[in-house]
Amino acid sequence: MEMGEKVMNSALSVSVLRDVVTRLRLKNNHVFRLLNINPNSKPVLLFLVSISSSSLIVLVYNLMKVVNYTKQRIFDKPEMSSPRRQFYNKSTECREINVPYKNRNLKVKIDRMNQDRYEHDKLTFKRFTRENGSEGISELVVESKFLKKLFVIWRLVLIPKVLHPNSTILLGQLLCLIARTWMSLLVTKLDGQIVRDLIGLRGRSFLRGIIYWFLFAFPASYINSGIKFLTHRLALNFRTNLVRYCHDLYMDPRMVYYKMQFNGNQSEMYKMDSNYIDQYMTEDIKKFSNSLASMFLNVGKPTVDLIFFAVYLRDNIGSIGIAGILMCYFFTGSYLKKHSPNFNKIWKTKTHLEGIYYNYNLNLIKNCEEISFYQGTVIEKNKVHKIFNNLLSHFTTEINAKFHYGLLEEYILKYAWPAFGYFFSGLPILLNYNLSESDSIKSFIVNKRLMLSMADAGSRLMYSIKDLSSLSGVTDRIFTLLLNLHQAHDQNFQYGLGVNGFGSQLKFTSFASRSILYPNAQAGINGTIQTSYPGLRFEQIPVIVPSSEGANGTKLLSRLTFKINQGENLLILGRNGIGKTSILRLISELWPLYDGLLSKPSPNDIFYVSQKSYLFNGSLRDQIIYPLSQIQMLEKGYSDEDLEGYLNDVGLGYLLDRFGSLDYHPNETATMLSDELIVNDKKVKIYNSNLGFGDGKKNWDTLLSGGERQKLIIARVLFHQKRFVILDEPTNAISYDYEDAIFEMMKAKKFTFITISHRETLIKYHDYLLQLNSANSFEFKKVDGGLRTFDNVEKEIDFLKSELSDLEQVKERKKELVSLLSGSEE
Structure with missing residues (x-):
């Protein structure tokens, strides 16, 4: 009986819900009829697609977070952890590092270095230096060489294979650009429709156009935000790939970071001062990644706009009108290009001068105490002024060049091109007198907006030429960095002696062939090293x-x-x-x-x-066990008690009382992440003090005297x-x-x-x-x-005193011997 009542109540609830839905649908249909809105129109469909796709993305994102959190809670328990797995995951053939994030550790996987890949890439750079010499070349060849360098970096580092995550981002960016241009066409048509309805006093149609405008706004904003996100994501991926690629070469066991100072190129084009490699590997890589990722947007968006708008305008103003517009763009653009300053050279010079200024100020920070002792403030100030004046002079030259070029650029792009747009968009109206007033206004509004959009696209394409010049300059620096890294990473590095910087070309099995082909090879590395x-x-x-x-x-x-x-x-x-x-x-x-x-x-x-005495940024324990980590120390069977014994052996046991424990870090704000692991059936807390850099106000060099630092090295x-x-x-x-x-x-x-x-x-x-x-x-x-x-200093001093006490007896004996030898026999 109760079951029957439940079934009847359920059926009643379903019927009531169906009635409510029907009423809402009728009510909505009444509203749609009142405003003359078509539920199947493009604005409504685009709005619904945007809402559903956004909801789906948010749902998938949160679902992935839940899955990762559950996986970490289940599979990454401290009891199941092992010291080795924290650094190397054999199942995935990658390295895992802990990265601090919101008071917890995130495990980030880094692929292992593939030596075969870098040896293969080295051949590409060898071939490039052999086929592209440094002799004088025309501007056109310079541009083609820039594209060749960019292609090498692209193929080897940025997107090494077709099915790469960055390829997906590029494809998504292209689709978003096309969708954005298509949306612009729809909005342009809607703009003309709203103006026509307003002039024709069609209130319901005008109100419908406003509602469509608001519906268009959501997908348009969605696409614009998506383009920005994909651009930033692509730049970050480019930067990540470049940094990891360069660091794998730079911090290689072949000690590239040390050998770079000896690498000398015979070609002036590829010479690199190793003193400024920090700028190459930080600021230059960042600028290159951002410039390249933005270049797809700065060039792709106006290019897509020009194509779409030109095709659409061709139906309104004819092929002759489009040809006239494009011819005007071509001639004015060529004129601008001809009178454009060499932004590539300007940017490279500015970067070089900024590097000198930065490094000299860094030198003042590192040697401030010595400069103060010698009272060298005046001479250091004069040097800083001279370096800064050189940088200031270049900035002045750059500003003047941009000012004169900007006058011509603004006149042509901001005023001349829109004037052409007004002229050609008004021609169909002037030549066709049969159109009604409202249709003429709509046609003019649509054509005008499209022409202005074309002019804006063309101007942005011209503006991108300056960005392209800057990209050319930073590409030269990144290519030079990679080339020098590969030269120093060469197995047969010749310390500056080599053909195009690669010393492996001097290695031959036959001494005769070496002397015939490369006479300078006789001055190469010919010694033999025997180990074990x-x-x-x-x-x-x-x-x-x-x-x-x-x-x-x-x-x-x-x-x-x-x-x-x-x-x-x-x-x-x-x-x-x-x-x-x-x-x-x-x-x-x-x-x-x-x-x-x-x-x-x-x-x-x-x-x-x-x-x-090298003491790096880390805890007191880290100074003793360097270059090992605490986990590796525990794997070898050592404990903190052993380290305390070594400190006592060298007379530094009092440091434990001064600093409290081996976990002490000079920078109180440094990140001290801890993790509990099972080592030898014993739970041990691991401190990872290598991630934090603190405020930099204190370090071991300032906390310890010179003698204490040397004793700490002996403990090591x-x-x-x-x-x-x-x-x-x-x-x-x-x-x-x-x-x-x-x-x-x-x-x-x-x-x-x-x-x-x-x-x-x-x-x-x-x-x-x-x-x-x-x-x-x-x-x-x-x-x-x-x-x-001698066993100790005291015994040596006693020996010297006894020798001095016998000195007078030795002198007397010497006189006797001289007398006997000079006298005559009796």
């Missing part, structure tokens, strides 16, 4: 400063030869500039080995300590526990007592170390001495009785 050697051996090695002269460059040392085995420590002494640090650069393969044989341990068994040596340690002036800021303690500790831990220093007191801790006297004079010898070793 149980010690260190130099055989007939010249120490030469890398340059475009190759082996004929500045020679610091000639045919250096010595050998030590594992467990034997070496001290290198010599005056400043003799080449001590250069030996370290040869061992680490930062400098090329032009000749001779270098035998050394495996790179994984050597730890280098440079002359400058103890943490890594490499078999071989090469130290360049490691203790010149540390007191003698702590210096002895540090070297005693390193000997006790059985490190094999090679020390570069000025302090002869360190001889006692080494087994061999390499004394550098001049370029052709050095002395390698074993530390024996003549170079006594």
Whole structure:
């Protein structure tokens, strides 16, 4: 019985709902009839399509957010995490990094670097430099070369394949441009209809036109916003692709970031100052991406408008009228192009001068304390003024050029072209007297708006020429950046000596073919490096400063030869500039080995300590374990207690009391993201302090003294526990007592170390001495009785006192011997 009542109530509810819908439909039909609105008209349909598509996009977006959130909650639980998965996902063959976003971490996937891809791309740049020389060329060829460069960047970096996400964005942008032009045609017709109804005093039709106008406004605004969104999205994608491409090359294990300073191009066109590479990889990439993405809009929109409006106007004013308009546009446009300044050259010069001004101000910030000590304010101020005046002079030249060109451009584009529009749009009315007044007005309004739209499209197309010139200039800089990165990334990089900058073209299996084809190749890199050697051996090695002269460059040392085995420590002494640090650069393969044989341990068994104590932006823990992360430290079986022990070993245990813990970061505003992971069946909190940069007011260089920084580097040596340690002036800021303690500790831990220093007191801790006297004079010898070793400073002082006390006895004995030798026998 109850079930029957429920069924009857449901049926009643459905019938009531049906009646309500019917009444609303009748009411709407009554309103539509009153206003003479057709529900199937284009304005109504476009409005409904816009509303439905917007709702669908919002629904899909929120649904994806829910799915991602659920996936993260289910599959990315801390208990299931592993240290390795935070950095490398084997299933997707990509790297994962944590990015801070709204007080939480977002996992961003970055594709692995594909060395085969970059080797293939390198061939493209080689071919380009070979086929497109730097000789004098005409302006037309310059433009074609710009298109070639742009095509190379496009094909290799921006859209490397047809089915690429950026291709979808470009296609969507093109469809939006076509839809926008079509909407403009509809609005133009509606505008003429509204004016005609107003003049004809048709109130209902006029009101209907206003309603249609408001309905058109929504899809038009929707399309305009969509075009802007797609343009910004495309620019961001271009920038992302370029930055990742450049960074993969720049931060490659082949140390491109270091070798860039030695890369020299024989072609002036592709020369690049590595001091300004920060500007190339930040501002220039940003400008290039934005300019290129906007160029599709700045050129595509007026081009589509011209085509559509010309086709539509052809039916109104005839083919002769359209031909006359296009001829006027062509001749005036050619005249403007002929008198246009070289915006490409102006932009490139301005960018170069801005880079000089920026870097010099950065130099003042980095060396403000030293400048203050020397009271160099006046001379630095004069330099800044000179640099700024050069930039100001160029800005003045640019403004004047734009002013004179702007006068001509404004006159032609803003006034001459609309005048042509009024003339040609009025011709059909003047020549056709049979049209009624309202039809003539409508025809004139429609033709006038289309002509003005054509004039506006043509003017925007002419304005884009300046943008095209700027794009040409920034394309040259981006292409130069990529070319130099590939040259330095070359497996056989020749440090400036090469054909078109690529040193691999100098590598031949036959020495005869090398000398015949490329005589300069005799000055190339011909040394041999042997790794996995149980010690260190130099055989007939010249120490030469890398340059475009190759082996004929500045020679610091000639045919250096010595050998030590594992467990034997070496001290290198010599005056400043003799080449001590250069030996370290040869061992680490930062400098090329032009000749001779270098035998050394495996790179994984050597730890280098440079002359400058490098402390990067991170926590106190990060300074000790650099270049590892906390997760990698835990994977190796180390704990914070081990790090605290290393600090105590070098006499820096008090830093824990000063800063509180190993998690201390100099910048209080720096981002310290934490995550709990299971490591060795134990839950550990991981601090990622490498993401935040803080306010930059404090850093480790300002918080620690010179001696403390050097001790912290020694703690880093103890943490890594490499078999071989090469130290360049490691203790010149540390007191003698702590210096002895540090070297005693390193000997006790059985490190094999090679020390570069000025302090002869360190001889006692080494087994061999390499004394550098001049370029052709050095002395390698074993530390024996003549170079006594002592356990500590006190014993050495006692030895010297005993030697001084016996000095008088030695002098008396010398006199006796001289007397005996000079006297006669009895």
